[in-house]
Amino acid sequence: MKKQTSFSTKGQRADIGDLTINRLLANRYTDAVGPFVFLDHIVPKFHSSSISSGTGGHPHRGIATLSYIIDGEDEHFDSAGNYAKVYSGGIQWMKAGNGIIHDETLNVDSRTGTNRTHAFQFWINLPAKNKAEKPEYLAIQSEDVPGKSLSNDSGWIKVIAGDYEELHSKIPNYSEQFLYHIHLEADRNFSISINENVEVAAFLPSNNTTLNDIEFQAGEFIEFDRIAGEITIENKLQVATDIILFGGEPYTEPIIAEGPFVMNNLTEIGDAYSDFYSGKYGQIVQKR
Template sequence: MKKTVSFSTRGQRADIGDLAIYRMLPNRYAQAVGPFVFLDHIAPKQHNADAPRMETGTGAHPHRGIATLTYLLHGEAEHFDSAGHHARVTSGGIQWMKAGNGVIHDENLNPDPGEATGLTHALQFWINLPAQHKAEAPAYLAVQAQEVPQKPLAEDKGWIKVIAGSYEELTSPIPSYSEQFLYHLHLEAGQQFSLDTAPGVEYAAFLLENDAVLNNDKHQAGEFVEFDRAEGVLEVTNESYAALDLVLFGGEHYGEPIVAEGPFVMNSKAEIAQAYRDFFNGQYGQISYSKANPVA
């Protein structure tokens, strides 16, 4: 039996500077999918070859109670935070930061010097931490493209990358605090991919730049699609004459209360208030751009 689509949406514009951003999650239908409570699609942007590179960040800001995960489809992202972490990740790589009990971070986004496309294109997720991990110290991990687990699909149908969680024998280096998965699926023209789902696990898809058929329903590029909670098969079909790319993500239901306000995701309003007090009292530290410790 195939899973059915609960809803689909195209998100809301939430631009930063000259970057076109579409906020896909949360939306009017869903607050979370598994541990994922936030998804921004940083739309593809073509940069002129003579355009100046961004040398400073887009704006330092705090987080608490979550881990951020940025999957860089095209471009180069540079990260700084108040715990002293600093790294650059290029096309195909991942940046993961556990905000834990509070951190300030900043990042910039530029074209990848190793690509001739001049493109920037990325996805940013927030992963809600279980209550017991919200009080832990911040941490950071930079995963370059060659370190992301990937395998070809049978019969040359395409390939799959494991950004978070596991798929068959592949396991992502991104830490998991509850059951979670995030896959980048590349499916060649006329091909089909099936995923057997598990009970108690929530599933969603985001179509990057191509249309796709999901369990017999046609969906367009830029759509966020969530599936029902019933156990069944999740089937992706590419009916076009070009390859398609999409992400599949989700995980076990987050059973604790979710209270989100601004950059903080906690379990109660009192904890949100405390997160703001601690931030304004300077307890998250400051970014020292010149002294940040490089992360291998």
């Protein structure tokens, strides 16, 4: 049985510097898909030169941030002393836990010389028991992201988070979660089975694509019902297309989000701000 669509929507602009950004989650229909409570799409864009666009140093608590860089070079600093650059195809993952300050800057990829940037940032909500843990950090380069070819030369799948068949992401799972990048060649299709009571959404970053016999437009965010069933993705175009598919088990604890903090009640939000302003998150000492 094919899963039914719950809703579809397009994002709202949230540009930063030279980057064009569409904010897709949270939206007017839902605050979360599984553990995912935030999604920004940094739209594909060519630049005439180096850009160094970023948010500047800012705090987080109660979540893990995940930046997936399709094209570009992402530089990360944080108040726990972590530093790394990841390049096209790489991932920056940071568990904010009980509080951290970080700064990410997206630039063109200095290794390849291409001037295109394209990326996603997700926030993954932590269970209440993990929100008080110490921060952690991982930088994963493209060659360490698990992936494989699909059958019948249909394309490929990369596992950014979670598992798919024999593929396992290095990113920790605090609840059931999955985040896939699926690349589908022209006039090909791919089907995936989703279990009962699993929340799942798709995003189409580049082209119109048919999902369970309904054609959706490029830039659309589509959520499906929680009944067990299949999602069949069809690329009826004469060019390849990409799909971001993600979700997991429902987050059953209260979700209170304010600014850069996602906690379980307003008292915890107040504590998050108080601890930040009192300097308990530390500071980014030196940029390299």
